[in-house]
Amino acid sequence: xxxxxxxxxxxxxxxxxxxxxxxxxxxxxxxxxxxxxxxxxxxxxxxxxxxxxxxxxxxxxxxxxxxxxxxxxxxxxxxxxxxxxxxxxxxxxxxxxxxxxxxxxxxxxxxxxxxxxxxxxxxxxxxxxxxxxxxxxxxxxxxxxxxxxxxxxxxxxxxxxxxxxxxxxxxxxxxxxxxxxxxxxxxxxxxxxxxxxxxxxxxxxxxxxxxxxxxxxxxxxxxxxxxxxxxxxxxxxxxxxxxxxxxxxxxxxxxxxxxxxxxxxxxxxxxxxxxxxxxxxxxxxxxxxxxxxxxxxxxxxxxxxxxxxxxxxxxxxxxxxxxxxxxxxxxxxxxxxxxxxxxxxxxxxxxxxxxxxxxxxxxxxxxxxxxxxxxxxxxxxxxxxxxxxxxxxxxxxxxxxxxxxxxxxxxxxxxxxxxxxxxxxxxxxxxxxxxxxxxxxxxxxxxxxxxxxxxxxxxxxxxxxxxxxxxxxxxxxxxxxxxxxxxxxxxxxxxxxxxxxxxxxxxxxxxxxxx
Amino acid sequence: xxxxxxxxxxxxxxxxxxxxxxxxxxxxxxxxxxxxxxxxxxxxxxxxxxxxxxxxxxxxxxxxxxxxxxxxxxxxxxxxxxxxxxxxxxxxxxxxxxxxxxxxxxxxxxxxxxxxxxxxxxxxxxxxxxxxxxxxxxxxxxxxxxxxxxxxxxxxxxxxxxxxxxxxxxxxxxxxxxxxxxxxxxxxxxxxxxxxxxxxxxxxxxxxxxxxxxxxxxxxxxxxxxxxxxxxxxxxxxxxxxxxxxxxxxxxxxxxxxxxxxxxxxxxxxxxxxxxxxxxxxxxxxxxxxxxxxxxxxxxxxxxxxxxxxxxxxxxxxxxxxxxxxxxxxxxxxxxxxxxxxxxxxxxxxxxxxxxxxxxxxxxxxxxxxxxxxxxxxxxxxxxxxxx
Numbered sequence: 001x002x003x004x005x006x007x008x009x010x011x012x013x014x015x016x017x018x019x020x021x022x023x024x025x026x027x028x029x030x031x032x033x034x035x036x037x038x039x040x041x042x043x044x045x046x047x048x049x050x051x052x053x054x055x056x057x058x059x060x061x062x063x064x065x066x067x068x069x070x071x072x073x074x075x076x077x078x079x080x081x082x083x084x085x086x087x088x089x090x091x092x093x094x095x096x097x098x099x100x101x102x103x104x105x106x107x108x109x110x111x112x113x114x115x116x117x118x119x120x121x122x123x124x125x126x127x128x129x130x131x132x133x134x135x136x137x138x139x140x141x142x143x144x145x146x147x148x149x150x151x152x153x154x155x156x157x158x159x160x161x162x163x164x165x166x167x168x169x170x171x172x173x174x175x176x177x178x179x180x181x182x183x184x185x186x187x188x189x190x191x192x193x194x195x196x197x198x199x200x201x202x203x204x205x206x207x208x209x210x211x212x213x214x215x216x217x218x219x220x221x222x223x224x225x226x227x228x229x230x231x232x233x234x235x236x237x238x239x240x241x242x243x244x245x246x247x248x249x250x251x252x253x254x255x256x257x258x259x260x261x262x263x264x265x266x267x268x269x270x271x272x273x274x275x276x277x278x279x280x281x282x283x284x285x286x287x288x289x290x291x292x293x294x295x296x297x298x299x300x301x302x303x304x305x306x307x308x309x310x311x312x313x314x315x316x317x318x319x320x321x322x323x324x325x326x327x328x329x330x331x332x333x334x335x336x337x338x339x340x341x342x343x344x345x346x347x348x349x350x351x352x353x354x355x356x357x358x359x360x361x362x363x364x365x366x367x368x369x370x371x372x373x374x375x376x377x378x379x380x381x382x383x384x385x386x387x388x389x390x391x392x393x394x395x396x397x398x399x400x401x402x403x404x405x406x407x408x409x410x411x412x413x414x415x416x417x418x419x420x421x422x423x424x425x426x427x428x429x430x431x432x433x434x435x436x437x438x439x440x441x442x443x444x445x446x447x448x449x450x451x452x453x454x455x456x457x458x459x460x461x462x463x464x465x466x467x468x469x470x471x472x473x474x475x476x477x478x479x480x481x482x483x484x485x486x487x488x489x490x491x492x493x494x495x496x497x498x499x500x501x502x503x504x505x506x507x508x509x510x511x512x513x514x515x
Numbered sequence: 516x517x518x519x520x521x522x523x524x525x526x527x528x529x530x531x532x533x534x535x536x537x538x539x540x541x542x543x544x545x546x547x548x549x550x551x552x553x554x555x556x557x558x559x560x561x562x563x564x565x566x567x568x569x570x571x572x573x574x575x576x577x578x579x580x581x582x583x584x585x586x587x588x589x590x591x592x593x594x595x596x597x598x599x600x601x602x603x604x605x606x607x608x609x610x611x612x613x614x615x616x617x618x619x620x621x622x623x624x625x626x627x628x629x630x631x632x633x634x635x636x637x638x639x640x641x642x643x644x645x646x647x648x649x650x651x652x653x654x655x656x657x658x659x660x661x662x663x664x665x666x667x668x669x670x671x672x673x674x675x676x677x678x679x680x681x682x683x684x685x686x687x688x689x690x691x692x693x694x695x696x697x698x699x700x701x702x703x704x705x706x707x708x709x710x711x712x713x714x715x716x717x718x719x720x721x722x723x724x725x726x727x728x729x730x731x732x733x734x735x736x737x738x739x740x741x742x743x744x745x746x747x748x749x750x751x752x753x754x755x756x757x758x759x760x761x762x763x764x765x766x767x768x769x770x771x772x773x774x775x776x777x778x779x780x781x782x783x784x785x786x787x788x789x790x791x792x793x794x795x796x797x798x799x800x801x802x803x804x805x806x807x808x809x810x811x812x813x814x815x816x817x818x819x820x821x822x823x824x825x826x827x828x829x830x831x832x833x834x835x836x837x838x839x840x841x842x843x844x845x846x847x848x849x850x851x852x853x854x855x856x857x858x859x860x861x862x863x864x865x866x867x868x869x870x871x872x873x874x875x876x877x878x879x880x881x882x883x884x885x886x887x888x889x890x891x892x893x894x895x896x897x898x899x900x901x902x903x
Binding site: 319341346358373377386 | 737
């Protein structure tokens with residue numbers, strides 16, 4: 001991308017407690033971070049902004065010792081340091097609180113806080129002392145939870161505070177918080193922010209990551225924006241507003257394609273009528289709530305929403321993976337609500353899942369076997385599979401979706417992320433579907449592969465395929481989609497045409513309200 | 516087996532490598548070379564070992580383990596495990612023996628003597644029934660395979676003991692006037708000089724090879740073990756596949772039970788105790804991954820032969836049975852160890868950097884070096900087989 005690496009403003013040097021200099025990280029052929037400079041200021045909150053895949057988590061993992069950088073150095077109080085592990089980083093006073101909490105739910109608050117470094121006295125654990133320290137910590141954090149409460153009995157917000165207590169108990173000077181509010185209620189966020197302010201006053205430096213831009217702006221002192229593994233902007237809180245962040249996050253977009261025109265839409269191919277899906281954890285809560293949507297043949301619909309908006313649950317229920325608690329799925333006028341996944345595939349309704357490693361690929365099989373997995377019937381004659389027919393099915397798929405591979409017999413692990421994604425898409429397209437659902441089809445693949453995936457979908461639509469894809473990157477809504485649906489809390493929050501603006505879409509998702 | 520020659524003669528097949536590579540051949544043929552080594556060593560140590568007759572005798576022993584191992588392979592390919600096969604074998608033998616003694620229908624005051632073919636079918640149905648219970652518990656009630664089949668291990672053994680009061684059925688010959696002779700044919704007779712049990716094993720092996728490589732079901736089995744979630748989303752009826760493999764494993768165990776009780780002309784309730792472990796060992800030596808998705812019949816048969824020829828060889832040269840157990844265990848560990856050593860070399864050489872990008876989060880990529888090693892060496896071997 002054209003953006004040049006920005007060096008943070010030369011603040012007073014003693015203000016910076018931890019800094020990354022020219023840090024880069026590659027995973028195989030994918031460059032997740034490209035020479036990033038990043039400063040953490042003493043006793044202040046520094047927030048990292050960026051879309052999914054911008055490299056935020058990678059940078060944080062480097063700073064906290066989870067992974068090591070490919071090149072570049074980390075300076076702690078001006079001294080170069082390197083962390084081989086999180087324990088080593090912790091010894092230097094750096095702790096990370098992950099998006100997914102890393103507490104043992106079956107153990108008590110006390111046991112979690114002292115996990116792995118139990119206080120031992122005369123051969124036994126000194127529970128009394130542990131309990132005393134835990135109680136002190138919890139009081140400091142204004143959350144007087146009994147140290148002997150099992151963590152699983154706590155609300156998520158309280159669990160988050162236990163995590164913070166654990167980080168503080170090892171005398172952390174720098175606390176990295178990755179999406180700490182994503183699971184919290186508004187009042188719990190208030191508590192967390194109070195804790196953060198309190199920590200600041202005690203000289204603890206905080207690195208904050210959040211998708212909720214407004215929320216982050218409330219608490220932060222510095223803003224750093226990452227895009228495609230490069231730092232694109234840095235500013236102090238007082239100098240910026242929300243629009244500045246959005247502009248720098250999204251950037252001038254790489255052209256991911258235009259909505260295909262020149263073909264008329266056909267009949268309604270997929271019709272969803274008041275679909276509801278229950279939350280697996282809390283059955284009375286509906287993650288998809290009475291959602292209705294019609295998609296015509298040849299139309300491309302994009303579903304935008306934040307994490308937890310219910311996109312994946314919607315797709316999985318339409319594909320038959322998770323049961324609906326209400327509603328009806330009509331495929332070309334036929335009710336398919338009660339059918340199995342296999343029957344829906346046979347009738348032309350297919351899903352390309354979000355997590356291709358977990359749900360998309362069979363890692364033990366070759367590229368060819370993966371591609372043909374959903375259409376075995378097409379090369380079975382008299383109960384036996386034919387290798388010639390299979391070969392032609394596979395060759396056709398490899399050609400159609402442009403997979404770069406040594407051949408059909410190559411192991412699936414030998415492909416790049418983008419090509420693996422094309423295998424999953426090719427596998428489902430080989431079944432000759434009428435409607436294809438793609439859950440975050442661009443997740444974890446590079447920009448070139450993204451463009452190719454979108455071109456494939458556009459081509460499919462021109463031939464009469466109904467395409468529904470989801471994304472959490474607003475730039476990807478404004479590419480090939482004829483229609484953009486914004487989903488929030490299981491419902492359709494807004495609907496736009498292809499001429500919507502990024503700010504409009506983000507505002508509708510509850511992510512940001514731009515004046 | 517015949518797959519090897521086919522693969523070599525038809526290099527153009529979809530999934531065959533097509534090149535000759537000595538290192539790779541040694542890697543894939545590990546179990547085969549181990550078998551050759553066993554034969555050479557014991558032939559040198561004992562003059563009676565290397566004879567057609569002894570091979571046939573040993574093979575009829577191997578037939579039992581081979582049948583169990585093939586059933587076990589199907590289960591392991593889906594990522595499961597079947598601990599109940601030894602007990603199912605015992606129960607099948609006892610039920611066959613019971614049927615051969617005549618079924619007393621007291622209400623009618625008659626004794627039914629079913630002909631042998633009816634006995635065989637009923638016994639196989641019993642094996643299928645035990646397997647079906649396993650499969651339904653595992654696929655639909657989400658009981659872990661280890662626990663479900665462990666439970667059936669006890670239940671089936673207990674049922675066998677109950678049926679006989681702990682005694683053994685000795686008279687399985689039947690009598691001509693009752694029209695139920697021929698049970699000993701399975702275990703004793705030979706066709707063209709080959710014991711029937713071995714022929715049964717060969718027939719089952721060929722059926723399963725065709726099933727795994729040439730039918731949709733076979734592809735379903737491999738994909739279920741490789742990644743059940745992905746398979747399900749691709750339209751594979753994962754639950755039905757799971758039930759089916761346990762049913763097939765149960766049938767294999769029942770056939771093995773018939774062959775064994777026919778060989779011994781007696782059916783004891785404790786027959787087949789710990790055989791499930793031998794069956795698992797055969798599958799593992801044959802290079803299958805316990806995590807599922809990788810393995811083939813050829814390797815499994817070789818594994819069964821390695822174990823069978825080794826333990827019979829030790830008997831022939833007069834080594835105590837205690838030592839046999841130690842040797843068998845050592846061979847299993849060695850087989851897996853060799854895999855991991857060879858895999859490391861292969862991984863450095865062949866694994867492209869892009870592969871690192873995919874973290875081993877999936878179930879099939881279990882992080883233990885041994886299981887990956889098994890998988891890797893097997894991958895290419897299976898690719899050869901699948902194309903034909």
